[in-house]
Amino acid sequence: xxxxxxxxxxxxxxxxxxxxxxxxxxxxxxxxxxxxxxxxxxxxxxxxxxxxxxxxxxxxxxxxxxxxxxxxxxxxxxxxxxxxxxxxxxxxxxxxxxxxxxxxxxxxxxxxxxxxxxxxxxxxxxxxxxxxxxxxxxxxxxxxxxxxxxxxxxxxxxxxxxxxxxxxxxxxxxxxxxxxxxxxxxxxxxxxxxxxxxxxxxxxxxxxxxxxxxxxxxxxxxxxxxxxxxxxxxxxxxxxxxxxxxxxxxxxxxxxxxxxxxxxxxxxxxxxxxxxxxxxxxxxxxxxxxxxxxxxxxxxxxxxxxxxxxxxxxxxxxxxxxxxxxxxxxxxxxxxxxxxxxxxxxxxxxxxxxxxxxxxxxxxxxxxxxxxxxxxxxxxxxxxxxxxxxxxxxxxxxxxxxxxxxxxxxxxxxxxxxxxxxxxxxxxxxxxxxxxxxxxxxxxxxxxxxxxxxxxx
Amino acid sequence: xxxxxxxxxxxxxxxxxxxxxxxxxxxxxxxxxxxxxxxxxxxxxxxxxxxxxxxxxxxxxxxxxxxxxxxxxxxxxxxxxxxxxxxxxxxxxxxxxxxxxxxxxxxxxxxxx
Numbered sequence: 001x002x003x004x005x006x007x008x009x010x011x012x013x014x015x016x017x018x019x020x021x022x023x024x025x026x027x028x029x030x031x032x033x034x035x036x037x038x039x040x041x042x043x044x045x046x047x048x049x050x051x052x053x054x055x056x057x058x059x060x061x062x063x064x065x066x067x068x069x070x071x072x073x074x075x076x077x078x079x080x081x082x083x084x085x086x087x088x089x090x091x092x093x094x095x096x097x098x099x100x101x102x103x104x105x106x107x108x109x110x111x112x113x114x115x116x117x118x119x120x121x122x123x124x125x126x127x128x129x130x131x132x133x134x135x136x137x138x139x140x141x142x143x144x145x146x147x148x149x150x151x152x153x154x155x156x157x158x159x160x161x162x163x164x165x166x167x168x169x170x171x172x173x174x175x176x177x178x179x180x181x182x183x184x185x186x187x188x189x190x191x192x193x194x195x196x197x198x199x200x201x202x203x204x205x206x207x208x209x210x211x212x213x214x215x216x217x218x219x220x221x222x223x224x225x226x227x228x229x230x231x232x233x234x235x236x237x238x239x240x241x242x243x244x245x246x247x248x249x250x251x252x253x254x255x256x257x258x259x260x261x262x263x264x265x266x267x268x269x270x271x272x273x274x275x276x277x278x279x280x281x282x283x284x285x286x287x288x289x290x291x292x293x294x295x296x297x298x299x300x301x302x303x304x305x306x307x308x309x310x311x312x313x314x315x316x317x318x319x320x321x322x323x324x325x326x327x328x329x330x331x332x333x334x335x336x337x338x339x340x341x342x343x344x345x346x347x348x349x350x351x352x353x354x355x356x357x358x359x360x361x362x363x364x365x366x367x368x369x370x371x372x373x374x375x376x377x378x379x380x381x382x383x384x385x386x387x388x389x390x391x392x393x394x395x396x397x398x399x400x401x402x403x404x405x406x407x408x409x410x411x412x413x414x415x416x417x418x419x420x421x422x423x424x425x426x427x428x429x430x431x432x433x434x435x436x437x438x439x440x441x442x443x444x445x446x447x448x449x450x451x452x453x454x455x456x457x
Numbered sequence: 458x459x460x461x462x463x464x465x466x467x468x469x470x471x472x473x474x475x476x477x478x479x480x481x482x483x484x485x486x487x488x489x490x491x492x493x494x495x496x497x498x499x500x501x502x503x504x505x506x507x508x509x510x511x512x513x514x515x516x517x518x519x520x521x522x523x524x525x526x527x528x529x530x531x532x533x534x535x536x537x538x539x540x541x542x543x544x545x546x547x548x549x550x551x552x553x554x555x556x557x558x559x560x561x562x563x564x565x566x567x568x569x570x
Contacts, residue, residue, distance in 0.1 A: 043537060223470060225469055226468065264468060264483070268470045268481070270522060271519065272471075272479070272481060274517075275474060275528065376549040380556050434538075
């Protein structure tokens, strides 16, 4: 029976695909945990996955997740930790199959694995456009027809209820396609506490919890302004939400881990990647970040309460990626004396040689950065007068792949045909890579049917 | 009056939203928040980031956190995979805002951290 003081421990161990694999391993090993969430998806990832799947029907998901499972699953199973991940990408079925193979290989039995899909509308675009939904760009208002032929992926962001449903069907591992990041955390709360679709304050609280932990260690002291106050970055603890049925929760981390949780490290993350704080829109609720109350609740514990939410919109956000051209970026290191002056000269030489060969680029498609002369804070911080060395970053973008590749050939030659002290060309000749652009749109919820499948291995 | 840098009264974090950079700044105390609110108009922030931000600046208030949230449009060279810039995601813009210098009342508490 559920009581009011029941606490559920939900952690996030991957802020993005590429985060340290020690996060999840240590979260399971070093403290109490009920749910481990792992986020793997970004716009560019979806596009790459769709391409991989076109070449190989068994690809198109986050393969790192399956390798990770091999390391953490035995201990997760022993301790009863359930795993919720967006590793499904555009091929959750294949991810489920690979997960099943890992379970067998590890000699585990009776592990229930669920997929949550229905988000992928890549092959339904024309049908949707045929029903008078324009999928116009939310930012610019342009109709999708302007990029129709260049689309490389299209996914609706699902909410937390399909995840809760998968858990209620007994899933130990939930593999999702595209879901909003906070849904991975809100889903288990809905399941554990039986929250309804109209309990907006609680759904908003779970959403805020998800927002706080979605970038992993960024709420436990990483990327914090007063970095010198943070102990043991190497062994930084990843965040754990101690959730309760009322919606109030505490952000904490395992004992004896590095990092720090304070009102300041949590507030830092609350303002990260935020738009209008009064209207944080998700598929399930609109959360009001101006109602959040933060209180110290002991060492490395911050209590979060008072959060208000209101009814969600009738739409889901759709993320469409499309091919919009090519780019290449090369770099050289130029040592002093006169490092900055020589680096600027190297850039001029490159443009002149290309021009001689009939290859030019509009100014807005060219980039020259002299790293070491204050690139990140240009016009803000004082630049050093004579840096001892400078990294020249030089790049172009264009719709013509051949032109971009031609550019890539003129960087390394500077080592033997330019000023002295040019080195650091280890990357070799940069090749043209695709530019994948992002098209945000809305779709009525009635167009998207979340699908849950549970298999036992 | 005394000359201060915003790092004496606030901390910050930044990231990307498409081709916009999102800069959050949080005051250490109420006096600092009141000062930030009057000082950091969208125009002042835009002029501070004049070599970085080519578009408009939007401002939101989050008084419960003593925070202001700024959206700097057209500040990331295209954003996402379109950008060639080193800081394509605006990760350093928060620290950039803390460099801002201003005249402050003598009694404004400073926080040496």
